[in-house]
Amino acid sequence: MSAYKQVAIIGAGPAGLITGSILKKAGFSISLYEQRECLGGTWAIQPLSTLVDIRDGVSGIYSPIYSSLRCNVPKQIMELPDFPFPDDYPCYPRHNQVFSHLQRFAEHNDLLRHIRFNHRFLALEANSQPERWQVQTSQSLSEFDAVIFCNSRYHYPTYPDLEAFMPFTGRLEHSFSYREPEAYLNQRVALMGTGSSGEDLSREISHCASRVYLCAHSGSRELHKPVEGAYGAHNNLTRQSAIVACDGRTVILENGKKLRDIDVLILCTGYQPDPVFRQALPSIGLSGDKNNLAPLYLNLFHPRYPELAVTGMELASAPFILYHCQAKVIAGYLQGKILLPNAIQRQFAAEHLELQSSGRVSFSIRQRRSIAQLGHLAKLAGIKSPAKMVDSTLSINNKQRLRYPDDYRDLPWEGGEQSFQ
Template structure:
C-alpha cells in the first residue's frame, strides 16, 4: 500500500483570519499544513503591545490595539460558527483582551499551535512552475533565512497593518505630535494638549472621546452630517466638531470653513491601506484605489489560483466571514469543486465591480460589504456548496452596525442573545425587557 503524497499548503498569519484556515486545512489528511506567524503568539492585531514602530527583532509592529479598546460589534457576530466565547459575564461588547483570549482558546481547543511556526517573518513569495510557490522566510530568533516550496498558499495578514494618512498640504511643516491611530495606545500622551482627531470611524470616535478626558481641547475633523447631528448635545464642553482640514501650518490647522485652530497634536484615524510587500510582481497581484486585483470572490488570485486571500472584505461580521472564506478556499484547493476558467472568473469579477459602483460604492470601497454582507455570504456558500452562515448572524450585524451610528454613547450596553438560526433578542440600554426579532 502506497502513501498518497499530501498537498503542502502555507498559511501566512495566525490571527483571526489565519486560525480558521489552519483548522480547516489541518483537519483534512489531504493537506500538510504549515503556518507562519511573525509574533510569538496567535492573535495578530488583537495581541496588545505597548510597542510601536519596530519590535526588538527590527520588524514592524502589526498591532492596532489601544489599551482601552472595546469591540464595536457584539461577540455574537465575532465568533466562529463552531466555537463560542468562554466568558461568564452577561454582555455582548467585550474588551480587546477578551477577544485575544478567545483566539488563544480557539487555537488551544483545536490543537492548532503545532502547525504554526512562530517568530517567522515572510520576506518574499514567488510563483514557481507547476502552480507551486516559493516562500523565503526569516527565523527571527536565529536570523536564519530559509527558502521553502509549497503547493498552495493562503494569505491571512489582515487589514489593519498599514496605516493610511491623507496627503494634506503642509503636513510636513507641523511641529507638534503627528500619529496614526495605529500607534495610539493610551490618552496620557495628549494630556493638556489641543488635539485634532481626523476621521469619524469607530477608532476616531472612541479615541477622540477618550482623550477628551485629559486633553485641553479636542477637535473632531469629519464631514458626516448624520454624525454631527447624532452627537449634538452629548459631547463634552472641550469637544468641538469641525469639518475637513484644508491645510496644516507649523502650529495648527486651517479647516475648510477657513477657521484656524492652534493645536499641539494630530491623530489620524483615517483607516488602512492594503499592502503585501512580500509578494513579488510575478504573483500577479496589484492594488489600485485600495482595491486588490485580480481576485475572484475577493479570495482567489485569478492569475495564480493556488493562492488565496482571507479576510479582505471589511464592514461585515468578521469571524464568520473568515471561517466561511476558509471553507470556500478549501473546497477549491482540495479539488472538491473546480474553479471557473480564467476568463469566466475575470468576467464575474468585472460584473461584481460594476454592480458595486452602480449601487453607489466609491472606487476605494470595493471591498466594503456592510449592508451587502448577506448577498456576499450567500454567494460564497451557494457557489462552493458549503454550509452557510446562519441568517441570524448577519441580522444582528446589520442592527449593531447601525446602532453605532445612531446611539454611539449607549450601544455597547446593548445585550444580544441568539434564539435560533434566524431569531434573536436584544435588550437596549433604555429597555427593561428584551425585544425578540
C-alpha cells in the same frame, strides 16, 4: 485524490488560524508563517513605551489595538462559528478577551506546532514545476502545492497627503499608535476622520484632554448622528470641518476656521496591507495598492492559479464568519469537492467584479451586495448561510450605536442570542 497536499498559510491572525483549522481537519499538511513572535494578528496588543510622531517613522509597530478597545459589533458575529465565546463574555468583548479566545482556539485545534513565528513573508515564485510554489520568508525558503494569504490589512497605517501637515509643530500621530487617553492630559487635541477610530478615540480622549476637535470633510461617513455644539465627557468635544493646512500649532480648516494652540494632531485615516505583500503581487499576475487588490475570482481565488487564494483583508463587520466561509470554499476546492469555472471564465468574472467595485477586495459586509456574497460563499461550501443573521444583527447594532454612541456597548442587547452555528 487531491493534487494539493502541502499548504502554506501566510499569517497567524484570525483568518490564518481559521483557515489553518479547516484545512487541517480536511487532511492537508499546513504551515503557518507569522511575522511576529505571537499569534493573534491585529488582536495581539503591542505596548508602546513612547509616544510616536509619524514623521519619525512607525516601523516595528504591528498592531493598532489600544488598552480600552472593545468590539463595536456584538459577539454573535465576532465569534468563531465552531468555537463560540464563553458564556460569561460580555455582548461586546474586550480586545484581550478576543485574543485569549484565539489562543484557546489555536490550542484546541492543535495549531501551535504548525506556526513558524518570526517569519515575515518576502516573496512568492513558481518553481520549475508550475504546480509548486516557493515561499520565501525572512528565515526560510520552502515549496508548497498551495498558498493562502491571510495577512491582515490592519498592520500598517494609511496616510493622506502629508504635505499639509508637515508644518505642524505639535506632535503628529496616527491612530495606529494610540494606546491610552492619559497621554493627552490637559492638552488640546485635533483628530481627522469620522470612521470608527475617530469616533471612538475622540470620545475617549475627551475624558483627559482640555479640548478635542473631530475634523472631517462635509459628507464624510459618520457612524453616529451629527452632534451640534459641544459634547463628550466634559462637554469639551466638537465636530469641525476638514483640515486643509497647518501653521505652527494652528490647524486651518476647510471652512476657513482656525484651531489654535493644538498640542496633538491625530490622523484617523485607516490602515493598509503589508507593503511587502503588495510588492510581491506583480510577480504572480495581481496588482494592488493600499486600497485595492485585483483581479480575484469570488474576491478569493487567483483567476489563473486558484491554488493561490487571499482572505483576511476585507473590511468586514462579521470577519470571523466571513473567514470561516472563505476557508470552507478554499478547502472544498483544494479537495476537489468544489468545481470552479475554467480559467477564462474565472478571469472574466474577476475582471467584471473589479469593474463593479473599483478592484477592491476590501468589500464591506455592511453593503447589501456583500451580504449576498456571504450567502453565496456559504451555499458554495454547503454550509448554513449566516447572511440573514449577520444582516439582522448589524441592523440592530447600528440602531443602538446611533441612539447611544457613548454607551451602546454596555446596554442590554435587544436582538436575542441568535448565532451562526
